[in-house]
Amino acid sequence: MHSDEAVPTDERESDPIPLSALQHAVYCLRQAALIHLERMWAENRFTAEGHVLHVAADKPAQRKVRGIRRVAALPLASKRLGIAGIADLVEFHGDGQVPFPIEMKRGKPKLHRADEVQLCAQALCLEEMTGRDVPEGALYYAETKRRLVVPFDEGLRRLTEETAAKLREIFSTFQTPPATFRADRCRACSLLELCRPKASAKLARQWRDRMVQAALAEEESAM
Numbered sequence: 107m108h109s110d111e112a113v114p115t116d117e118r119e120s121d122p123i124p125l126s127a128l129q130h131a132v133y134c135l136r137q138a139a140l141i142h143l144e145r146m147w148a149e150n151r152f153t154a155e156g157h158v159l160h161v162a163a164d165k166p167a168q169r170k171v172r173g174i175r176r177v178a179a180l181p182l183a184s185k186r187l188g189i190a191g192i193a194d195l196v197e198f199h200g201d202g203q204v205p206f207p208i209e210m211k212r213g214k215p216k217l218h219r220a221d222e223v224q225l226c227a228q229a230l231c232l233e234e235m236t237g238r239d240v241p242e243g244a245l246y247y248a249e250t251k252r253r254l255v256v257p258f259d260e261g262l263r264r265l266t267e268e269t270a271a272k273l274r275e276i277f278s279t280f281q282t283p284p285a286t287f288r289a290d291r292c293r294a295c296s297l298l299e300l301c302r303p304k305a306s307a308k309l310a311r312q313w314r315d316r317m318v319q320a321a322l323a324e325e326e327s328a329m
């Protein structure tokens with residue numbers, strides 16, 4: 107195990123955060139809150155393809171391939187991190203007891219670390235559930251039809267734990283973070299039409315300016 111940091115009891119006992127929320131949170135914390143807290147969802151081509159891929163992988167099954175035990179659709183949870191979900195596929199390497207999670211993804215490897223964080227969160231669940239270290243896993247991309255091996259190093263573990271902590275904060279306070287428009291991120295976002303980040307940011311600025319003007323006017327009238 108790589109971290110013994112304790113989570114307060116009240117947080118551990120609340121509903122677990124879905125593993126997929128970590129992937130959304132790395133991409134955009136607001137997106138994660140809109141989907142998992144406010145239950146907004148908009149399908150675009152990217153999410154539709156991902157959904158088809160996961161439906162295909164979501165049939166529980168266990169078999170051996172070239173001597174390696176493989177379990178599909180394995181339920182996972184970490185009480186310490188307050189997260190839970192289902193692994194697409196887990197192989198058991200080494201002596202047949204070392205979990206090796208594999209997450210199926212549409213498209214190809216991305217520049218951000220969202221997919222790696224979701225996979226690492228699965229590894230942290232598996233470590234807590236099995237008591238075995240999980241040193242690496244793999245992302246399988248439908249477009250390249252290749253496995254990309256991901257080592258769970260300290261940096262990735264830290265990022266994963268920090269992301270889970272941010273989500274616990276959002277879930278416990280029910281506060282959706284405000285929108286911040288970033289062209290590289292927002293243009294591919296399935297929630298662009300619902301979120302309207304440019305308009306939201308403008309409205310937030312207008313509201314803040316009105317509040318400042320009102321406070322100044324109140325101060326002046328009190329003098």
Ligand code: SF4
Nearest residue numbers: 134137292295298301
């Ligand atoms: S449109 Fe942009 S700010 Fe809004 S949820 Fe998507 S990525 Fe986040």
